Amino acid sequence: MPSNAPPADNIKRLLPWLVAVAFFMQSLDTTILNTAVPAIAEAMDVTPLNVKSVLASYTLSLAVFIPVSGWMADRFGTRRIFAAAIGLFCLGSLLCGLSTSLEMLVACRVIQGAGGAMMMPVGRMTLARTFGKADLVRAMSFVSIPALIGPMIGPVAGGAIVHWLHWSVVFFVNIPVGLVGLYFIRRYLPDYREDKTHPLDVLGLILFGGGIALLSYVLEVFGDNSLSRGEILGLLAVSALLLAGYGIRASLTAFPLLDLALFRIRTFRAAVNGGFFTRLGLGGIPFLFPLLYQVGLGFSPIQSGLLVLPQAIASIGLKTFMPAILARLGYRNVLVFNTIVVGLLIMSFATVGAETPIWRIVLQAFVLGFFTSMQYTSMNTLVYADVSGSQTSGASTIAATGQQLAISFGVAGASLIAALFVPVGLHTHAATMIYGVQQAFLVLGIITVLSSVVFMELKRDDGSDISRHDDTPHHAED
Template structure:
């Protein structure tokens, strides 16, 4: 035995020599670590990462689920509020339609702050923005629960929207930039599942809390989700920063914010009893004019806050332009349906939530089949069928009455949920099918802004359609607002369904091979043709 070495030291030495490849591996990694103070994302060379936050393959697999968790918190909040609208309106001493301003305020804040979220994340780091946004969102949720008037509720919702604007889009950017095109469909599918799962839990939970406790407690649901999200972000999310420090496009921020504010405020104003439709139309027209100026300004700016050049990509353009029209029509139904069941049918919030569970189950059931259907039939065919189905069954929703068989009500609501789930998943996936890495950030920012804006416009459109239907049926506004009848809901659902069906025309222009880069229609391509 060599002098100075004990038996234990010899055993350690033998094991070290036997597994010396581990040593060489660790040494290689350590040298690479020291040689590269900053690394770049292999999927997005313009995105730098500090060594302390380099995402490994295991971390990358978890990123979609973390973002999905924040999506779930946002969608759950919206779903629960829709169920509790009549009780909240009674608590504030206003009509149910008057509360649409609080719901639209949230979407308005999202639409305004989303464009700047990518710029802030590139400057201070994605994990820093992500973590801070979740904190703001949870605090604002508590403030919503403490509101005693429509004004207080609207202000709290604006703050909550600002947090959501920095929370979800930044998470989406992290996932899109870290995922290969071959795995993008699965990653996007994971991100969109909260829009499917939240409606399953939201209506019955929200209805139960509203019926047997108070609507204020529904906002506390965000607290446990927020805490879990904060822990996951601190442990797993990389702190990504942009390699190029671009200046903030202040003019673009002002123009885009003013345009979106005018459009959404005009739509909201048109839904309020006693307001002039001409004034509301003028506000919307002014927003469109400012929006056109924003597009012209961005086209000549070297670093625009919102880069509209991505609209030159056909598959991306259809998801933003035609997809916005589809989302407005489909998005009016979650606003109208709870009111139909509670006001038109005379059901409690809890029983209304149980009926809405059929739509949520349709959304959830479609989740397992979405990827396979898109790979089998392709994006073009599926989009046409899904939108047409959603439009038809939206109109049928307005034909339901308290005397309709329960089974028929559940079938109608279920099929609407299936079509809604299919189309929303399709749009989210097709948007990034042909977008290259250099344009990914700009595409994600514009798409997120358009998607969130159209959700707010969907709510406003539903409120406007309901008010217009009441006026056509000879209803007059009282001090507490309009009292809606089944005939009013029938026309409102008709307007929403026709708008959805109108958007079908845009999907006929989609190429038959659209989305092949992410697997669209791949199963059909592998089927041998007859005679070959």
């Protein structure tokens, strides 16, 4: 297939499923691991809150390596890079399962994250180049449906594996899925690439990656008393200098690692900035739920997984209606209102305690899943509302970088807040853990509500080319 030729109809029909394989693997990996956090902590003789480094290292690795994914796809082709990403992800999964210490597990999660870093942006870039803007919401929503099977299977499967097998098996379940995906991707994925590519901004990668890595590390160790206040302030200063250096570098070089000029586009700016702050709140939720359910409320890993299931079911149920909702209400109304609702729902989990009936926990999880699904689909598609075809790669890269940074910071922030209210000697004390997690839910919910302000800069008709679909009348003024 020529490098930029439109794909045949049969390949176009298969493409959403192929991209969904990667999204399924990532979502399954995260959700299945969250349920196993207490078991990993016990096996490696650390506290559950310390296992945050296993989760944060993966999302940090994504954020550091995602910026080069767009350039690699343009240079070597989407098919080759997407296949290499899944192969590296499977290798990292295998090594994680063979790890014998927390430090080794963290290192292998970085390898796994390097592969995962290329999946999301390259997959979305391929979809954006294949489908027109009027069909993009449907394509993205369809891709999300199989990907959401991961959160449905993950918590229950993780609980069952921890209960009957060994925690390491949670890393092995993705390998057969990845091998099957590799076959179909090499055979059917469209191979988009640019005839001419600019040189990779290596200096920009060092400045940006180093600054982000240091910032995430400080967030991770803050509150652990492993570094003095002076050392923490010193690392923060170095991180700020590196990131400021990247900002200067991006403004001076013709081909920066991340094209910050895209932020001049209002819809792109709102989607990325608003999505970042919203995901700060949502990113810590999957880490907090197992701590609340297993350590705080005393549920088994399987029961903990089942309590997360309603959230995924609600997410899948909404996907079919998303194009019609966006077409009727518009991106601005949906994102402003929905962000506030999501924040309030996160805060509602601060009321969950030892006396809370199961039916109420299930109902709260279901409603949260409904509005979270609407939030993600709206933010992910708005990114491409006003970018040109040549800007798709850069837009996808920046959006994916911001998304993973927010999730990484969200996990670190949630753990930090909980740790502030849970003394070191009481990490296994149920009532104390419940209290600490409740405070984290409150803070994350407030952050999410405040992030709605970013979406207020949108205009009523912003994103109309994407939100409109075949069944929606086209008005002359549009």
